[in-house]
Amino acid sequence: MKYYLKILSLILALLTVIAVFASCVKKPAADVTTEAVTDRQTEQVDGNWEYERDPSLPDYATRVNFNAADLDSDFNATGRGRVTVELCIDGDTAHFWNNSKTEILKIRFLAIDTPESTGKVEPWGKPASVYTKTKLNNAAEIALESDTEGEANFDSTGDRYLAWVWYRNEGSNVWRNLNIEILSEGLAMGKSTSSNRYGTVATEALTSARSNRLNLYSGKKDPLFYYGESVDLSIKSLVLNKESYSGIKVRFEGVVTKKSGEGIYVQSFDEDTQQYYGVYVYGGYASLAPKFLVVGYKLQIAGTADNNENFGFQVSGLSFSLINPSDDDVKIIEKDVKIEPTVIGADQLNNDPTLENTLVKIENITVKSVYTTTNETSSSKGAMTLTCSDANQKTVVVRTAVLTSNGETVTEDYFRNKKMNVTGIIEYYEGSAQLKLFTLSDAEILN
Amino acid sequence: MRKITAILILAATILSCLLLSACGAKPDDPGKTDDPARTVPENVEVVFYHTMGANLRAVLTKYIAEFNKKYPTITITEQSVGGYDDVRNQVITELQAGKQPAIAYCYPDHVATYLRSKKVVDLNTYINDKNPEFGLTEAQMNDFISGYYAEGKSFGDESKMYTLPFSKSTEVMYYNKTFFDANGLSVPDHWFANGENDATSMEYVIKKIKEIDKTSIPLGYDSEANWFITMTEQLKTPYTQAAEKVEDRFLFNDDKNAEFLNKFRGWFLNGYMTTQAIYGAYTSGLFTNTKPNDDGIVIHSYISIGSSAGATYQCPSANDDGTYPFEVGIAQIPQADTSNKKVISQGPSICMLAQKDSKVNDAAWLFIKYLLTSPEFQAEFSMTSGYVPVIRSTFELDAYKEFLAGANYTKDGIAALSAKICMEQESNYFTSPAFVGSSDARDKVGELLVAYISAPEGTSAADLKKLFEDAYNRCVSLNK
Numbered sequence: 001m002k003y004y005l006k007i008l009s010l011i012l013a014l015l016t017v018i019a020v021f022a023s024c025v026k027k028p029a030a031d032v033t034t035e036a037v038t039d040r041q042t043e044q045v046d047g048n049w050e051y052e053r054d055p056s057l058p059d060y061a062t063r064v065n066f067n068a069a070d071l072d073s074d075f076n077a078t079g080r081g082r083v084t085v086e087l088c089i090d091g092d093t094a095h096f097w098n099n100s101k102t103e104i105l106k107i108r109f110l111a112i113d114t115p116e117s118t119g120k121v122e123p124w125g126k127p128a129s130v131y132t133k134t135k136l137n138n139a140a141e142i143a144l145e146s147d148t149e150g151e152a153n154f155d156s157t158g159d160r161y162l163a164w165v166w167y168r169n170e171g172s173n174v175w176r177n178l179n180i181e182i183l184s185e186g187l188a189m190g191k192s193t194s195s196n197r198y199g200t201v202a203t204e205a206l207t208s209a210r211s212n213r214l215n216l217y218s219g220k221k222d223p224l225f226y227y228g229e230s231v232d233l234s235i236k237s238l239v240l241n242k243e244s245y246s247g248i249k250v251r252f253e254g255v256v257t258k259k260s261g262e263g264i265y266v267q268s269f270d271e272d273t274q275q276y277y278g279v280y281v282y283g284g285y286a287s288l289a290p291k292f293l294v295v296g297y298k299l300q301i302a303g304t305a306d307n308n309e310n311f312g313f314q315v316s317g318l319s320f321s322l323i324n325p326s327d328d329d330v331k332i333i334e335k336d337v338k339i340e341p342t343v344i345g346a347d348q349l350n351n352d353p354t355l356e357n358t359l360v361k362i363e364n365i366t367v368k369s370v371y372t373t374t375n376e377t378s379s380s381k382g383a384m385t386l387t388c389s390d391a392n393q394k395t396v397v398v399r400t401a402v403l404t405s406n407g408e409t410v411t412e413d414y415f416r417n418k419k420m421n422v423t424g425i426i427e428y429y430e431g432s433a434q435l436k437l438f439t440l441s442d443a444e445i446l447n
Numbered sequence: 448m449r450k451i452t453a454i455l456i457l458a459a460t461i462l463s464c465l466l467l468s469a470c471g472a473k474p475d476d477p478g479k480t481d482d483p484a485r486t487v488p489e490n491v492e493v494v495f496y497h498t499m500g501a502n503l504r505a506v507l508t509k510y511i512a513e514f515n516k517k518y519p520t521i522t523i524t525e526q527s528v529g530g531y532d533d534v535r536n537q538v539i540t541e542l543q544a545g546k547q548p549a550i551a552y553c554y555p556d557h558v559a560t561y562l563r564s565k566k567v568v569d570l571n572t573y574i575n576d577k578n579p580e581f582g583l584t585e586a587q588m589n590d591f592i593s594g595y596y597a598e599g600k601s602f603g604d605e606s607k608m609y610t611l612p613f614s615k616s617t618e619v620m621y622y623n624k625t626f627f628d629a630n631g632l633s634v635p636d637h638w639f640a641n642g643e644n645d646a647t648s649m650e651y652v653i654k655k656i657k658e659i660d661k662t663s664i665p666l667g668y669d670s671e672a673n674w675f676i677t678m679t680e681q682l683k684t685p686y687t688q689a690a691e692k693v694e695d696r697f698l699f700n701d702d703k704n705a706e707f708l709n710k711f712r713g714w715f716l717n718g719y720m721t722t723q724a725i726y727g728a729y730t731s732g733l734f735t736n737t738k739p740n741d742d743g744i745v746i747h748s749y750i751s752i753g754s755s756a757g758a759t760y761q762c763p764s765a766n767d768d769g770t771y772p773f774e775v776g777i778a779q780i781p782q783a784d785t786s787n788k789k790v791i792s793q794g795p796s797i798c799m800l801a802q803k804d805s806k807v808n809d810a811a812w813l814f815i816k817y818l819l820t821s822p823e824f825q826a827e828f829s830m831t832s833g834y835v836p837v838i839r840s841t842f843e844l845d846a847y848k849e850f851l852a853g854a855n856y857t858k859d860g861i862a863a864l865s866a867k868i869c870m871e872q873e874s875n876y877f878t879s880p881a882f883v884g885s886s887d888a889r890d891k892v893g894e895l896l897v898a899y900i901s902a903p904e905g906t907s908a909a910d911l912k913k914l915f916e917d918a919y920n921r922c923v924s925l926n927k
Binding site: 113116120122153154155156157158159189190191192193194195203206207261284286287288290291319320321322323324326 | 501502504505506509526527528529530532533536537540727728729732733759764823826827830831832833844846849850853857858859862
């Protein structure tokens with residue numbers, strides 16, 4: 001009997017050790033899934049970012065279930081529906097066509113906040129953007145789901161819908177929740193992560209990414225982010241070598257010629273070629289930006305160059321300071337610099353791409369036809385494209401902003417058959433040059 | 448065999464104890480930070496959770512670099528964790544695992560919850576340190592705006608200081624000055640009309656606006672919870688109190704509160720007002736809207752009450768020719784009783800959470816002290832965010848004076864304009880008591896306001912009263 005008691009005591013002691021040890025060992029946030037993950041171990045995605053995923057980690061994206069029935073409805077009307085990708089903006093925002101293909105929906109992904117990769121580039125912003133884009137572009141089917149039954153909700157800007165993004169891959173019936181997948185891969189911070197219909201799993205996914213030190217939480221450098229010092233250069237060097245400088249922090253000087261939305265056009269004169277070179281600079285929504293980004297100011301600007309497929313070539317990620325500015329804060333070198341546009345003809349407009357983003361003037365052109373943007377959902381509704389010709393019957397395309405006069409939108413009648421001098425910025429649209437006018441005074445009517 | 452058994456049992460017992468102590472069962476003792484012989488720590492990492500976006504992180508990063516010039520062996524790892532709720536939820540999760548950050552953005556509600564873990568550091572242990580490297584001087588303490596500083600002591604024991612203010616904001620009233628001037632309207636300074644022709648009451652003004660522009664929704668109020676709580680402060684009606692018994696903490700189920708909700712309900716049913724939850728987005732979007740709807744009508748508001756830190760969102764976009772669709776005016780929010788002016792104090796504070804290595808807390812304190820006593824940091828943070836500084840010396844900086852001098856209604860100057868209005872009402876600020884469950888009270892009174900004012904016309908008084916009871920019962924059940 002004593003012998004059995006001893007054996008029992010021994011077993012109890014060992015069980016105690018095991019129990020204590022088990023309680024101390026950090027548990028994964030949830031059990032490891034049994035789903036095969038072999039196709040997800042290594043993903044070669046755009047932008048030279050090779051992401052090796054640990055296949056032993058749980059697959060949180062399939063831990064929530066999606067009712068894939070009745071997807072033949074419009075998300076904007078019912079809060080759920082099939083969609084197709086129109087444009088991937090960054091890691092947490094994309095534009096989709098709704099199911100009936102009647103409206104483009106701007107979608108902000110629920111519960112996640114990926115680092116910036118457009119107006120400002122932050123570490124891990126590009127990998128998050130690449131990840132989302134790759135998943136959406138390779139999906140066989142995509143659907144959106146609102147967090148509220150039966151209706152779609154806007155985000156705090158009132159301009160974008162909030163949604164869960166579901167997708168399934170070719171040959172698979174399994175719907176994956178992209179929002180949760182991005183969280184689980186450590187490519188996003190949380191944003192009201194716990195307070196929604198999938199809050200529990202979403203929070204587990206985020207916690208797992210943090211504790212497994214994935215990507216953003218790895219403590220490692222983002223392989224797609226430029227950590228070096230700013231490169232000092234001229235605008236000419238920058239715009240003639242767009243690909244080389246894309247993703248690099250650059251610093252240059254130039255004069256602001258025009259403001260457009262949150263951005264500015266900046267140009268500087270090159271003595272060698274005796275011409276101006278210009279670049280578009282996005283100022284972001286920094287509250288101090290308007291104090292610096294003023295037409296006629298000569299500035300020193302430091303920012304990240306980006307040959308962005310959605311927005312074209314631009315410099316963004318500016319910083320401003322009125323106190324102890326650093327070398328990379330925007331600096332005002334001179335105020336009230338007089339800006340004279342370069343007078344050019346139709347040939348130069350149409351055949352000299354080095355003039356892009358510079359301020360030019362074209363004289364004596366006649367409006368032959370006018371097209372007005374009428375799409376109700378477009379922010380350009382009311383903007384016009386004026387097809388003009390010069391004295392030699394060469395074509396000059398002029399694009400206007402939405403112009404106003406005494407509070408009223410200017411319409412086609414104002415320009416029809418008019419002869420005029422125009423001053424604006426050269427932009428490219430679908431590979432062709434056009435002159436962009438920003439205000440009514442940019443057009444000097446001659447007849 | 449007996450010996451082997453005894454040895455094994457002994458080993459098992461010892462191992463169990465060792466594992467228990469090693470796996471975090473022993474809480475980090477916040478008292479350990481009270482070390483009379485503190486020295487500047489070396490080679491430590493301080494993790495700081497916040498909610499800053501890209502623009503503010505740029506400011507923070509700049510000042511981390513400045514801090515590191517003075518303390519090169521302290522590494523500050525700042526992490527934007529999402530919104531305030533995300534910070535709270537993340538910290539709560541990590542407190543359970545013993546992996547909490549050293550510094551976190553917080554609201555008093557959050558800290559009331561964290562206090563249950565006993566890992567919130569009493570900052571007085573540093574503030575009162577006689578070592579000038581660590582302690583705050585009398586002048587530094589007095590430099591804090593007193594209303595903000597007092598918030599750190601509002602956790603039931605005034606001898607403890609659990610938070611310090613980081614940056615602050617309040618609610619202000621934005622109005623379409625162009626429209627007001629054109630129609631001879633007065634800016635309202637109180638809510639309810641004393642007679643039919645009380646032209647400076649909100650009640651009168653929104654009715655007039657609706658008569659002038661029938662398609663408008665004259666007033667938008669962003670935060671339903673703030674509105675309810677502010678009304679209880681202004682009217683001195685019951686809201687909450689820190690009490691031992693859960694049932695005694697929630698006092699808002701009171702007929703006096705139903706009185707002001709009945710007024711607001713009337714306004715809502717007449718189409719005079721909306722809120723963020725009802726409108727579906729920040730009401731600044733309604734205030735600045737210039738886009739026609741499908742019927743070609745531009746629906747917008749003429750008054751918007753929201754955070755002073757969101758001033759730039761209350762400014763319409765400039766036209767392409769640089770002019771603005773309308774001029775924005777900013778004023779203090781209306782009062783119920785002009786002899787008892789009250790306006791909510793909001794914006795983040797920071798708290799410190801105890802670490803296994805008390806040197807990390809020492810380093811965290813040096814960073815907190817550096818940021819919060821630096822008028823330059825406070826100025827840059829304010830100019831970038833629209834939040835107002837928490838120390839008076841900021842207002843003596845030439846650059847900040849210049850910033851305030853540039854106050855105007857355009858995108859260029861509206862943040863400064865808002866900051867000025869904030870500072871003018873410094874003496875009117877209030878904060879609600881923080882206790883376990885206070886955040887639930889806040890959530891529920893916000894929901895109550897929406898449900899009450901938007902209940903269908905004809906809803907019985909009993910059903911409306913039940914909304915109050917439901918909100919109260921929910922608060923109690925959540926905290927039982």
